[in-house]
Amino acid sequence: MESDNSRLIILASGSPRRRELLSLLGLPFEVISSDTDESTPPEFTPEMIVRSLALRKAEAVVPAAGKRNAVIVGSDTIVVLDDKVLGKPVDEQDSRVMLGLLQGKTHQVYTGVACIGLPEGKILVEHRVTSVTMRALSEEEISAYIATGEPADKAGSYAIQGLGATLVEKIEGCYFNVVGLPLSLLERMLSRVGISVLGRQG
């Protein structure tokens, strides 16, 4: 697709992290968030979860986007330990359980990204996986980390971009994927809907 950088990017997200990450691309964008139901059928695999929720978030914003020449971007992040899917914690006790499970082990962070090109309705959905190894944590350290408030709205109850960085020993894969928006993947997807970051065509 020929690039058309007059096309507006609409970020379908209430997440301040995603806003910060998207702004790194240096392209103008608008933010429209919606209250999307984040439940999925129990038989869904992690990649099905993040891909379907990313698309659901993007689709929810289509009516608000109206008839504009725009690309809507939706995204969803989950943490997966073995077969267990960890989303955002419901309370501090939930964070305690999650961090107790994650400490001393390697888990995977899945982020799904959906782009909807308007007005033509072209839909792209992709996902990335990053492996994260967390060091062993004592009960006291877990309590101290929860007391900072940082885990509250983060999948898996930690933020690699914050104090949670001190819990992470190793990552394999895209760092930005862990924070909630894999930028190299997004650049490639945007080029396929006509928005070029560094001059890439289609």
Ligand SMILES: Cc1cn([C@H]2C[C@H](O)[C@@H](COP(=O)(O)OP(=O)(O)OP(=O)(O)O)O2)c(=O)[nH]c1=O
């Ligand atoms: C693992 C991890 C997650 N997170 C965040 C990214 C996401 O904002 C959040 C996962 O929840 P999501 O449901 O993916 O996103 P959200 O509800 O915050 O925002 P929206 O649906 O409106 O786009 O966890 C971090 O900020 N740092 C991390 O290290």
